[in-house]
Amino acid sequence: MTDSISAKPEDSALVRVRGLTTVLNGKKVFDALDIDIPRGKITAIMGPSGTGKTTLLKHITGQMRGDAGEVWVDGHNVAELSRDKLFELRERIGYLFQNSALLTDFDVFENVAFPLRQHTELPEVLIRNIVLTKLQAVGLRGAAGLMPTELSGGMARRVALARAIVFDPMLILYDEPFVGLDPIALNQVLKLIRTLNQTLGITSVLVAHELEAIKQVADHIYLIANGKVVAQGDPKTIANDGSPWTRQFFGGEADGPVPFQYPAGDLGVSLGFPGKNA
């Protein structure tokens, strides 16, 4: 294990998942999953609901540990990091929560300033400049004084994004960033993701379902189902992939390898109708 958390390995993949196996409540969420997230690229993780996309992000950030396998981030085996080293690593990772997770006691400005106040001794003037710059980047400098309850869903998402990039992280993890956004806000968020990636070289991981949106920004897509990667490639390759998985997922078909129905017994029996053998 590398001593310093800031050490940069000669590895083109910033995140490397190898043989990850996770069992939750008796269900195998990951079955020897292998994934590489290349540096400086935007990688999308897609898959049917309940396949463990958010769980994968939790593994990458050390919030969860697998039953087997390894998750390497910037050359560090996340499961082997001490608490302090893990926190040091997390300072270099931005995480956009599905529900924004803004601190409700603080206004927009203080939410974005929170990581700076916690981890630095920067003078107030500098903190103010950094925060206003980040808020300007997400188009919400004018909303600095608003409380989280006064924001729309899209605005809250952008404030959370400003907070996630306040330290100029090496990696940003977006958990369902497009859910509930109107077309205008969705386009703004897409533009922001692309701009952050191009201007700051931030590696991005997107967990989302919106294929059209993903096609516009992602360099690489992983399709996960049944605990494994069932398809991967750039958006064009994935779109033309003829496998039953991609056909069903991207075509929105009810029939295919992913069952629409959660496992259940016979409907007739559940409704109280006599069975064939009655």
Add this chain to the structure above:
Amino acid sequence: MSVASSENIVVRSLSQIGDCGLFLLRMLAAIPRSMRHYRETIRQLWFVGAMSLIIIMVCGLFVGMVLGLQLYDVLSIFGGTSATGTVVAIAIYRELGPVVTALLFAGRAGTSVTAEIGLMRATDQIAAMEMMAVDPIAYVAVPRFLAGVIAMPLLTCVFCALGIFGGHLVGVTWLGIDNGTFWSNMTATVEVVKDVVNGVIWKSVVFGIVVSLIAVFQGYTTPPTSEGVAYATTRTVVASSIAILALDFVLTAFLM
């Protein structure tokens, strides 16, 4: 209730007490780290302490007034109304002050702490802090715990002062007990160590630790659902009330 379900309840309760103890150890270990969040502790002191002042003052006043009225009525049978001030003071210092303050604190501040932390968990704010490399135990739990421990003795003192004032209001101003007798009997009988230190200080510090621990623990470990937060809030009041009254007996037995 079957024997098996009774055993389950006992095992669950013991397990919760064990978890609560481990959580206390985690908080104690995080106190040095939380020192840099001293502003948050002061902010919480305002919320759980200063914001509880009104209810504590009003209740203290009325408890003292009722006590003065009842004691005057009983003591007048034996011609001992001059002892009203003494008995009011001893009852408030030894028992009513710390116990009623702790019960009120659990209902007012304890529940708000539990609900606040529970909602923070339900809305991923705790997870967001962890992702921002901020230790939620040091930033969220410890400041609220310390604020409760600091606030409780101060609130108890306020309760006691208002209680005695209430007793004086009824006994002297309303029922005509001599002012000098009221105060001189009280100061001659009340002992600083036995009544004030053992009664007010020790008990309120212990109650402060217990109520704050229960409130923070329940909030921190609540399931992240609206139902979970509601149950946790209820559990804070129930567990705190039982702990306060049980500990009051134990402390009284040891400190007498």
